[in-house]
Amino acid sequence: MWERITRRILLTVSILLATFLGYLVVKNADSVPSSQSIAPESIEQADAKILEFIFTQSKGDAVQWQVQAKQARMFEHDKRALLQDVALTFYGTGGDKVTVHGDEGTLDTATKNFRLANRDTPIVVETRSGYTIYTNHLVWTDNAREIRTADPVRMVGHGLEVRGQGLLGRMESEEFEVLQDVHVDLASS
Template structure:
């Protein structure tokens, strides 16, 4: 028979391993995660990224038709929504605006937001508006209001055409009247 502390220390792990079927189930239930966690779950996304999250799509193209004729079209590298489902956030955006089925403008920008209730597209970050007749409008941000059929900005704006360079602080373009209103201290250079 074994005696001494050294022999007891050797026998204790052996007894624990051999008796595992008796007490192991109760021990694992105590250590099991609570709160409905899935045992196969991976690391979760940060709470701020998922709170109120809506949807996200890559490579999006959507159009609006009026009386069977294309009115405008938006293409984006990425589209996503947050808590407000009526406001869609856009990345790398190109919008085309039509009048009587003819393309009038191509608006590009790095970021955008489309409000589907108000039918307003707001573009930010290196925004350019290229008119079919050759005119180029550049600004840090601008909005296209589909219901009013107007393009507006409150930021510095530069409008260039064949022999013309106009700079100002803010602009409004009315598609129905085909008229521009450049605001602020307007500087006009003829080339």
């Protein structure tokens, strides 16, 4: 008797879970993957369109980073700029610099955070310490001075190839952490 009741309860719970999972799959089927465009707004909605856009972030007399884009669409109410054909340069304390390029980006003009994405080829980050990082999407958080992504990542350098999911990088100290599903291989010389 108890076995029959237990089986029915388990069957009911299984059906409810399967229904819930089906709902989640259908609901999230329309969500946009991170490799797609991050700038869906039309040009008519922008408050201003700027060709050859340059935005420089400095602290005191020292330039910390600079964003250059072929085109920017400014949305003043949202405090953001949508950028096309972007070059982002980080400046180190010793005069070193690291430049990354992306097809498109979004700059939050209030927080100075930005996103950089490529549609087809990976973004390439060449560090001063000799590592090269490949990913399709990067997010810069200005207050923490960190780059981050949840996308697949590949790092190559010093005889190693590191692959995984997600990255957290501190630009000033050049410390980079692959966050999940990490695989390390010896790279061929």
